[in-house]
Amino acid sequence: MSAFDASKSYHKSIKGAVASGENLRLRVLLPRSFGVSYCTLILEKDEEEAKYIPMLWEQTNGYDEWWYIDLCFNESSLLFYHFEYTTPWGTSILKKLSFSDESSIDGTENWQLTVYPSALKTPDELKGGIFYQIFPDRFAFSGEKKNNVPSDRIIHENKSDIPVYLPDENGEILNNDYYCGDLKGIIQKLGYIKGLGANIIYLNPIAEAHSNHRYNTADYKKVDPLLGTNEDFKLLCDKAHEIGLKIVIDGVFSHTGDDSIYFNKNGRYQSEGAYQSKNSPYRSWYFFGESKDDYQSWWNIKTLPEVNEEDDGYAEFITGENGVIDMWMKLGADGIRLDVADELPDSFIERVRTAVKRHGENKLVLGEVWEDASNKISHGGRRKYFNGRQLDSVMNYPFRTAIIDFLLTSNAEKFMYRVNSIVNNYPPEVMHTCMNILGTHDTERILTALTGIDLENKSRAAQAKLSFSDAELQKAEKLLKMAVTINYFLPGIPSVYYGDETGMTGGKDPFNRGFFRENNNPSLTDFYIKLGRLRRELNVCRDGGFYPLSAELSCIAFLRYKSNEKRVAVIANNNPEAIIYNLNYDMREMTVQIGGEKLNGSVLIDSNSAAVLTD
Numbered sequence: 001m002s003a004f005d006a007s008k009s010y011h012k013s014i015k016g017a018v019a020s021g022e023n024l025r026l027r028v029l030l031p032r033s034f035g036v037s038y039c040t041l042i043l044e045k046d047e048e049e050a051k052y053i054p055m056l057w058e059q060t061n062g063y064d065e066w067w068y069i070d071l072c073f074n075e076s077s078l079l080f081y082h083f084e085y086t087t088p089w090g091t092s093i094l095k096k097l098s099f100s101d102e103s104s105i106d107g108t109e110n111w112q113l114t115v116y117p118s119a120l121k122t123p124d125e126l127k128g129g130i131f132y133q134i135f136p137d138r139f140a141f142s143g144e145k146k147n148n149v150p151s152d153r154i155i156h157e158n159k160s161d162i163p164v165y166l167p168d169e170n171g172e173i174l175n176n177d178y179y180c181g182d183l184k185g186i187i188q189k190l191g192y193i194k195g196l197g198a199n200i201i202y203l204n205p206i207a208e209a210h211s212n213h214r215y216n217t218a219d220y221k222k223v224d225p226l227l228g229t230n231e232d233f234k235l236l237c238d239k240a241h242e243i244g245l246k247i248v249i250d251g252v253f254s255h256t257g258d259d260s261i262y263f264n265k266n267g268r269y270q271s272e273g274a275y276q277s278k279n280s281p282y283r284s285w286y287f288f289g290e291s292k293d294d295y296q297s298w299w300n301i302k303t304l305p306e307v308n309e310e311d312d313g314y315a316e317f318i319t320g321e322n323g324v325i326d327m328w329m330k331l332g333a334d335g336i337r338l339d340v341a342d343e344l345p346d347s348f349i350e351r352v353r354t355a356v357k358r359h360g361e362n363k364l365v366l367g368e369v370w371e372d373a374s375n376k377i378s379h380g381g382r383r384k385y386f387n388g389r390q391l392d393s394v395m396n397y398p399f400r401t402a403i404i405d406f407l408l409t410s411n412a413e414k415f416m417y418r419v420n421s422i423v424n425n426y427p428p429e430v431m432h433t434c435m436n437i438l439g440t441h442d443t444e445r446i447l448t449a450l451t452g453i454d455l456e457n458k459s460r461a462a463q464a465k466l467s468f469s470d471a472e473l474q475k476a477e478k479l480l481k482m483a484v485t486i487n488y489f490l491p492g493i494p495s496v497y498y499g500d501e502t503g504m505t506g507g508k509d510p511f512n513r514g515f516f517r518e519n520n521n522p523s524l525t526d527f528y529i530k531l532g533r534l535r536r537e538l539n540v541c542r543d544g545g546f547y548p549l550s551a552e553l554s555c556i557a558f559l560r561y562k563s564n565e566k567r568v569a570v571i572a573n574n575n576p577e578a579i580i581y582n583l584n585y586d587m588r589e590m591t592v593q594i595g596g597e598k599l600n601g602s603v604l605i606d607s608n609s610a611a612v613l614t615d
Contacts, residue, residue: 002102003094004028004083006111007420007548015545016424017114017374020075027068028055028083028094028103038086039067044110045079046382055083073115076387078375080110099417101424114374116427117388123335123362126246127432128542129199130488130532131495135441136203136227137178137212139498139516140185146226150210153178153226156515163212163510165460175211179515183228183236192518194243196501197532200493201240202337204441205250206233209257210268212513213441215250215339216257216304218269220317220324230331237332246334248364251325251352253318254343255298255306256285263305274305285314309348318352325355335364337435341391342369342378349390366435367391372398374425386430393433396492398422400437403486406556407479408452410574416551416558423491423546432543434492438483438500441513445506446483446497450476455507463507477503478608481527482572485594485610488531489560489570491546501528531612534593538614540565555579559587571596571603572610580604581611590615 004026006012013025030036039055055067067085083094083103095107141159149155154164154177164177183206193201205214208224223230237247258265262282264273274282275292285307287296298304307314318324325336336356338344344352349367356363367385369376373394376383385391398418406415423431439446444455451472455463468476480500487494499514503521506512519525535541540562549557549569557571569587573579582602583590596611597604605611 001029002104003030004103006096006101006424017116017427018073019118019120019427020073020115021118022072024071025068026055026071026081027066028085029060029064029066030085032063032065034085034087036065036067036085036087038084040084040086041069041081042084043079043081045077052084075115076117077115078382079113079115081113082107082110099414101417101420112375112425114386114425114427116386116430120386120388120427120429121361122392122429122433123364124542125362126200126364126493128536128539129493130197130535131200131202131248131435131493132193132196132198133202133437133440133495133497134186134204135181135498135513136183136186136206136214137181138513139181140189141180142182142184142188144182144184146180149226152176152210155180159515161515162464163513165464165510175213175510178212178226180226181515182226183223183232187236187239190239190243190245194245196496196528197536198496199244199536200246200248200334202248202435202495203250205252207252210259211257215252216255216259217252218257218260221327233328234331237334241332246364247332248335248337248366249328249333250339251336252339253307253309253348253352254340255304258297258303258305265305281313284308284311309345315348315351319348319355323355325352326358329356329359329363334362335366337366337368337395338391339368341367341385341394342376342383345379346384346390349385353390364433365390365392366433367394369394370397372422372425386427391430393430393435395440396422396434396436399434399487399490399492400443403438403483404446404449406572407450407483407574410554412551412554412556412574415556416548419490419546419558420548428543431491432493435495436487436490436492437495437497438487439497439512440495441497442509443512444508445504445512446500447473447476447480447503448505448507448512450479450483458507460511463511466505466507466511468505473503473505475608477521477524480524482574482608482610484528484531485612486556486570486572488535489541489568489612490558491544491560494535496528501525530594534612534614538566538568540568544568549584555581557581566615569613570610571605571613573605574608576607578604578606587613 004011041053043051055069058066092105094103096109097104097107156179167173207217208219208222209216261269261271263275265275272280274280274286296306298306353365356365373385402415402418499516503524540560544560544562547559554574559569561567571581580602588601590613592598594612595609
């Protein structure tokens with residue numbers, strides 16, 4: 001038995017994060033033969049001296065003894081801890097082993113303790129549901145003719161075209177090719193989205209901009225004309241709400257486009273832009289040097305001038321009464337996804353939250369963070385996303401990494417550690433509202449990723465020619481069904497990137513942004529529908545606990561549980577042959593819903609497949 005294992009209740013009385021005001025007991029088990037005279041908890045916090053807190057002794061039996069400490073924290077904070085114990089032979093340090101919650105004198109890592117506000121609450125209406133992410137230009141075309149299209153835009157007449165990926169004659173990649181997906185087209189597909197089991201649509205940017213991705217905002221208060229009008233957006237929200245769907249939009253507030261009302265480098269607009277004049281009302285929004293061409297830009301991309309979110313004029317324009325956020329929320333939006341949240345200052349995120357929550361506590365503030373958001377360091381310090389004044393939750397890239405790595409390497413132990421780490425570091429309210437992704441507009445298609453192909457050193461030209469054999473696609477599809485099954489039943493809200501459910505493939509941007517191929521793989525789509533229906537029927541998926549059952553020999557198993565609710569168990573076998581998985585005694589009456597064949601006290605699971613069981 002380990003001296004300390006944070007996953008065991010007899011070592012740590014509260015699993016995972018701890019609410020302010022909760023009583024927590026930590027207990028260390030040491031052999032009596034060590035002759036321990038002192039055991040100490042070392043508690044560390046950023047920018048503060050470590051606290052050395054003596055632990056109390058309690059005898060257990062003739063061979064071992066417990067040392068314990070009771071703690072209670074009055075406010076939210078991020079803490080790190082380990083232990084020391086003193087014997088006649090000196091002092092030893094107990095730290096965590098890599099990829100384990102167990103302690104060892106050879107361990108090198110501290111345990112993390114997230115203390116969150118006891119009043120922390122995230123939108124209940126979203127929990128237990130499914131996100132459906134749409135890249136608006138590429139999902140659905142209503143058939144309505146587009147008028148007054150700017151001359152610098154390329155229109156694809158054939159929806160099967162590969163997105164333009166080569167630089168123009170000046171060596172620039174302009175992202176100016178369009179398939180004319182629009183808001184009315186999305187309205188026509190609402191029934192399809194609802195049929196997948198989704199309850200939240202996340203839209204990539206829809207404000208006027210001069211690229212197909214629209215992350216270079218030109219006018220924050222106007223729907224891009226190729227997508228429709230502000231009235232069309234209101235109609236989309238109204239129609240979605242009628243059938244129980246929510247609409248979350250992208251908030252791109254760390255930069256604007258250079259071709260915009262506010263910067264106006266190209267002179268497209270009548271406004272006096274910041275680039276044109278020091279007297280522009282927008283000048284203080286940006287960071288200029290000695291000349292107008294000497295300005296800070298996002299990741300040194302000159303078409304994306306960076307804004308100063310701490311400029312009161314800009315912050316008020318976005319977050320103030322009757323500002324940008326107010327306008328979109330009044331039109332019917334149910335939340336904002338903050339692009340590059342880790343590049344926005346705390347004060348600005350707090351103002352965004354205030355603006356969103358003016359329209360109801362059930363409105364969502366979701367952040368784009370690629371790492372563990374509970375201990376993220378950026379923008380000059382440790383972030384405070386989960387202090388109750390900033391984000392409700394985040395995009396869960398760590399789960400994506402854990403799932404894909406497990407399916408490609410079969411390392412079950414590493415998968416379970418990674419998932420447990422996020423589950424334990426995030427406050428439960430945050431965890432149950434996480435956007436659990438397998439693919440997005442920023443990643444290669446999940447089906448492509450699961451072929452195992454390495455895209456890092458492949459040029460755009462090479463990616464444009466990517467093709468896979470039927471055998472490669474069949475294997476990847478089998479892994480995809482495992483991936484989706486795991487993702488749908490982990491804590492949080494799973495997300496489907498449009499077209500993943502129909503088996504679309506594609507490398508990195510722009511090849512992951514092809515036009516939606518409906519009816520491309522009906523059997524795969526049916527699998528998503530079946531999973532979605534099952535998930536929505538199980539209340540335990542809303543906010544149930546997470547209990548790892550096993551993680552070894554290329555097989556993982558976990559249980560979701562909540563008092564007075566049906567439990568759900570997932571067993572994923574990533575071996576090249578079928579296995580018989582022996583169930584715990586209290587699980588033997590569970591019923592196989594998807595995958596697997598029930599035997600006496602066990603389940604037969606095919607190779608590279610997952611089974612879902614419920615009470």
